Amino acid sequence: MRQIDKSFPGVHALKNVSMKLHRGEVLGLVGENGAGKSTLIKVLGGAHPPDAGNIFIEGQPVHIPSPTAAQQAGVSIIYQEFNLIPDLTVRENIFLGREKTRMGFVRAAEEHRKTLQLFRKIGINIDANARCSELTVAQQQTVEIAKALSVNAKIIVMDEPTATLTTQEAERLFVIIRDLKSHGLGIIYISHRLDEIFEVADRAMVLRDGEHVGTQDANDITREKLIEMMVGRPVESEFPKRAISPGRERLRVEDLCRGKAVRNVSFSALAGEVLGFAGLVGAGRTETMRLIFGADKPDKGRIFIDGRKTDVRSPGDAIHNRICLLTEDRKGQGLVLIHSCRENFGLPNLDRFVRGMFLDQRKERQEFSDFVESLRIKVSSHEQLTMNLSGGNQQKVVLAKWLARNADIMIFDEPTRGIDVGTKYEIYLLINRLAVEGKAIIMISSELPEVLGMSDRIIVMHEGRIKGEITDPANTTQEDILSMAIA
Amino acid sequence: MTRKLLSDYGMFLVLILLCVFFSVLTLKEQIPQGSAAAGQLIEQIKNEFRKSDIILTVGAVNKDSAPFAEKLGEELEKEGFSNTRVVVGVPRDLLLALDDIRAKGGGLAAIATSGDVTKWGVIEQIPEKYPEFSGCKVLAPESYMWPDFLKRSNLLAIVDRIVVIAVIAIGMTMVIITAGIDLSVGSLIALSAVIGTLIMKKMGGLQAPGWIVLAGFLVGILSCGIVGGLGGFIVARFKVAPFITTLSIMMMARGLAFMITGGFSIYQVPKALPWLGQGRSLGIPNTVALLVVLYVAAHIFMAHTRLGRYIYAVGGNEEAARLSGVPVKFVIVFVYVISSLAAGLGGCIQASQLNTGTPNIGIMYELYVIAAVVVGGTSLSGGSGRILGTLIGAFIISVIQNGMNLLGIESYTQQVVLGAVILGAVLLDKARSGGGLLVFLKKKMRH
Numbered sequence: 026m027r028q029i030d031k032s033f034p035g036v037h038a039l040k041n042v043s044m045k046l047h048r049g050e051v052l053g054l055v056g057e058n059g060a061g062k063s064t065l066i067k068v069l070g071g072a073h074p075p076d077a078g079n080i081f082i083e084g085q086p087v088h089i090p091s092p093t094a095a096q097q098a099g100v101s102i103i104y105q106e107f108n109l110i111p112d113l114t115v116r117e118n119i120f121l122g123r124e125k126t127r128m129g130f131v132r133a134a135e136e137h138r139k140t141l142q143l144f145r146k147i148g149i150n151i152d153a154n155a156r157c158s159e160l161t162v163a164q165q166q167t168v169e170i171a172k173a174l175s176v177n178a179k180i181i182v183m184d185e186p187t188a189t190l191t192t193q194e195a196e197r198l199f200v201i202i203r204d205l206k207s208h209g210l211g212i213i214y215i216s217h218r219l220d221e222i223f224e225v226a227d228r229a230m231v232l233r234d235g236e237h238v239g240t241q242d243a244n245d246i247t248r249e250k251l252i253e254m255m256v257g258r259p260v261e262s263e264f265p266k267r268a269i270s271p272g273r274e275r276l277r278v279e280d281l282c283r284g285k286a287v288r289n290v291s292f293s294a295l296a297g298e299v300l301g302f303a304g305l306v307g308a309g310r311t312e313t314m315r316l317i318f319g320a321d322k323p324d325k326g327r328i329f330i331d332g333r334k335t336d337v338r339s340p341g342d343a344i345h346n347r348i349c350l351l352t353e354d355r356k357g358q359g360l361v362l363i364h365s366c367r368e369n370f371g372l373p374n375l376d377r378f379v380r381g382m383f384l385d386q387r388k389e390r391q392e393f394s395d396f397v398e399s400l401r402i403k404v405s406s407h408e409q410l411t412m413n414l415s416g417g418n419q420q421k422v423v424l425a426k427w428l429a430r431n432a433d434i435m436i437f438d439e440p441t442r443g444i445d446v447g448t449k450y451e452i453y454l455l456i457n458r459l460a461v462e463g464k465a466i467i468m469i470s471s472e473l474p475e476v477l478g479m480s481d482r483i484i485v486m487h488e489g490r491i492k493g494e495i496t497d498p499a500n501t502t503q504e505d506i507l508s509m510a511i512a
Numbered sequence: 513m514t515r516k517l518l519s520d521y522g523m524f525l526v527l528i529l530l531c532v533f534f535s536v537l538t539l540k541e542q543i544p545q546g547s548a549a550a551g552q553l554i555e556q557i558k559n560e561f562r563k564s565d566i567i568l569t570v571g572a573v574n575k576d577s578a579p580f581a582e583k584l585g586e587e588l589e590k591e592g593f594s595n596t597r598v599v600v601g602v603p604r605d606l607l608l609a610l611d612d613i614r615a616k617g618g619g620l621a622a623i624a625t626s627g628d629v630t631k632w633g634v635i636e637q638i639p640e641k642y643p644e645f646s647g648c649k650v651l652a653p654e655s656y657m658w659p660d661f662l663k664r665s666n667l668l669a670i671v672d673r674i675v676v677i678a679v680i681a682i683g684m685t686m687v688i689i690t691a692g693i694d695l696s697v698g699s700l701i702a703l704s705a706v707i708g709t710l711i712m713k714k715m716g717g718l719q720a721p722g723w724i725v726l727a728g729f730l731v732g733i734l735s736c737g738i739v740g741g742l743g744g745f746i747v748a749r750f751k752v753a754p755f756i757t758t759l760s761i762m763m764m765a766r767g768l769a770f771m772i773t774g775g776f777s778i779y780q781v782p783k784a785l786p787w788l789g790q791g792r793s794l795g796i797p798n799t800v801a802l803l804v805v806l807y808v809a810a811h812i813f814m815a816h817t818r819l820g821r822y823i824y825a826v827g828g829n830e831e832a833a834r835l836s837g838v839p840v841k842f843v844i845v846f847v848y849v850i851s852s853l854a855a856g857l858g859g860c861i862q863a864s865q866l867n868t869g870t871p872n873i874g875i876m877y878e879l880y881v882i883a884a885v886v887v888g889g890t891s892l893s894g895g896s897g898r899i900l901g902t903l904i905g906a907f908i909i910s911v912i913q914n915g916m917n918l919l920g921i922e923s924y925t926q927q928v929v930l931g932a933v934i935l936g937a938v939l940l941d942k943a944r945s946g947g948g949l950l951v952f953l954k955k956k957m958r959h
Contacts, residue, residue: 144831339837
């Protein structure tokens with residue numbers, strides 16, 4: 026790929042990025058969220074046409090206007106969300122759209138034979154007639170890989186393939202990857218788990234803010250150097266400091282349960298402190314917070330706010346009790362994307378803007394103006410649709426709408442996911458300021474350095490349970506947290 | 513400002529263009545009728561003739577010309593023109609009258625008539641056949657060019673035709689903004705009309721006073737509201753697709769309407785029934801006044817109240833709305849109740865217009881209503897749309913139907929054209945909002 030350039034409304038996502046992938050090589054693609062990794066991959070996969078630049082495969086220029094064209098060109102992309110149809114069998118999924126037919130009838134036997142052949146090639150053993158919905162995530166992933174091979178892919182792109190795998194499953198995946206490599210395929214491996222990059226990748230390519238920062242042999246670079254390339258400055262200044270003065274208890278949760286996701290969770294959060302929640306994806310942290318916020322119903326458990334037992338039946342109740350939740354899924358749950366910044370800002374605050382029967386829109390505008398200024402939200406007007414904002418500015422609109430509620434308990438779920446480095450720092454400063462003001466801050470983050478750098482206390486969860494608490498984050502390492510989680 | 517208006521109500525332009533289009537096509541010579549035209553003629557006669565002169569007012573046998581001639585004759589008598597004669601009929605009647613005047617040996621000073629009579633051959637032949645009347649003047653109000661489409665009576669007909677659909681479209685707009693759909697409204701029209709008129713029949717029939725009519729209307733509307741509340745609850749609580757829920761209600765409500773009347777129409781209705789659909793207050797048709805009031809209220813509600821904003825939020829992103837504290841279930845039940853109440857009111861208007869309650873009215877209306885909403889720029893995927901846009905959409909549909917009627921296009925062709933226009937309007941709207949057609953065309957151009 027040579028000099029790929031791509032812009033979206035409000036974002037210059039890729040700035041003249043070039044990349045080279047050899048046969049039989051694993052190229053690790055790293056960068057912070059929002060650095061342009063997924064955009065680059067979508068350009069290669071035909072999901073987004075580039076504004077400028079060319080793609081060459083085996084020396085030939087290729088034009089990839091659609092996912093089908095990518096497949097024909099030998100590019101297969103395995104996204105985090107699989108493209109398997111749950112109710113079809115493994116075999117049917119592998120041959121979806123390319124069924125082997127004779128006179129219109131599917132030749133199931135031949136497809137079955139080919140499927141087994143593919144599975145042998147990558148050394149796995151899955152029932153070809155099982156429905157995909159019955160498979161584990163790891164199995165589904167291997168089905169995706171088999172599907173890629175069945176179309177004679179020359180290049181396989183894996184986007185965060187281990188995000189939802191167990192350690193053993195990940196190890197098995199690495200074996201498959203090395204095997205594919207020996208067959209001469211080129212593999213682009215995207216992950217923000219740097220250990221994995223060092224384990225499987227031959228070279229590491231770093232993107233930052235849409236620019237290609239550099240590509241290094243994995244053997245020639247240290248972890249620290251790689252992080253520095255990703256964030257653009259030495260790492261130790263990443264988290265701003267503040268004075269800590271925890272006060273009285275704001276929130277106490279006792280024995281909260283919901284199915285297998287949340288099991289007997291009890292903890293308390295104090296005024297003036299940042300309480301971090303660490304754990305792997307699916308540890309039950311988000312689910313716990315949704316119970317506290319009234320978004321889901323708990324099977325059992327008690328919630329105390331300022332020492333008073335409180336029933337939180339709905340998010341409306343929670344807001345009324347001065348709790349707010351900034352969800353991890355900004356686009357799906359945080360914003361109404363097709364509505365303007367002002368309308369999104371107003372949504373949880375309308376009760377304060379009501380005058381008589383009607384809304385006082387002047388007050389709404391004025392208050393939003395203040396936030397646009399103080400949070401430095403970059404919008405062309407208050408009426409700009411939130412779908413046209415960059416991730417960082419979207420997050421600021423979400424922040425504004427909740428800050429305007431002036432809640433006492435603020436839950437931040439992955440507050441910096443997909444956000445550029447500069448804005449991240451601003452959000453850290455803001456969280457610190459809120460803590461100093463005496464609010465209880467709960468912060469979920471899957472980025473361990475962030476949890477360690479920001480929190481006064483850390484609760485570690487795994488498989489729905491609290492596995493431990495760290496009271497001295499400054500003298501704790503990421504490994505300590507991980508070993509606590511899976512101990 | 514203009515730009516925002518255009519982007520919000522771009523369909524308004526389409527409506528204007530349609531009106532201009534039909535105005536041009538129906539442009540025709542119009543002959544003034546009524547008292548203003550008569551007054552003008554009388555002034556002229558008073559100035560030019562003596563009171564003893566013989567004056568003949570002539571009217572052709574049609575609903576405009578004959579009363580005009582009669583009125584003119586009466587007025588002239590009153591003014592003291594004692595030798596005025598009135599002739600209403602066919603050209604032969606005029607000949608007989610002329611013969612009669614000649615036989616009596618009087619002279620003829622003037623013939624006053626409406627425009628259509630001046631085209632009679634008899635009038636042209638007067639100097640030839642009746643040389644003694646050659647000095648007679650033919651007086652008629654001056655004709656002028658004006659489109660049939662823009663005649664007051666026609667404009668009112670347009671409103672009359674669309675009022676039921678437009679009223680229901682208010683509720684439908686709200687439902688569609690929440691990303692729902694309400695297919696039951698057509699059947700609820702019938703249910704409301706039947707329940708309402710049945711109550712009027714049972715409580716006095718023909719002689720029932722006005723408040724009984726009002727009570728019948730209210731019970732009809734509220735029954736629909738209850739049905740809508742149930743539907744909304746099923747959608748909100750059990751997450752059944754609105755399409756299926758309201759499809760079922762559509763069938764049940766229609767069946768119920770037939771069951772209530774045993775399949776017959778209800779005719780023994782009070783004399784006050786037509787007031788709503790056909791009457792006037794302060795010179796304005798009640799239907800027009802009702803439309804204006806409802807649309808202004810609905811517009812203010814959607815644009816300037818908390819609940820209005822919640823409706824948009826629920827359709828834009830239900831989960832985000834819920835997590836912002838919006839009472840999503842209440843909002844959903846609310847819009848279906850409003851939609852059903854509007855359908856109930858539509859049924860009352862329809863019953864009043866037809867002066868009867870019939871179980872088979874309102875068939876297919878749900879589709880016209882949805883078309884009006886969509887043509888008005890409301891997205892079926894929810895979250896966006898404007899109440900006033902819907903009014904424009906309803907009028908676009910009505911204007912097209914009316915215009916084609918004026919042009920004498922047969923009804924089968926009309927359906928084809930109407931369908932094509934709805935599709936075209938929506939494609940245009942997509943292109944304007946930067947998606948759909950334009951992007952597609954651009955892509956095609958590039959390759």
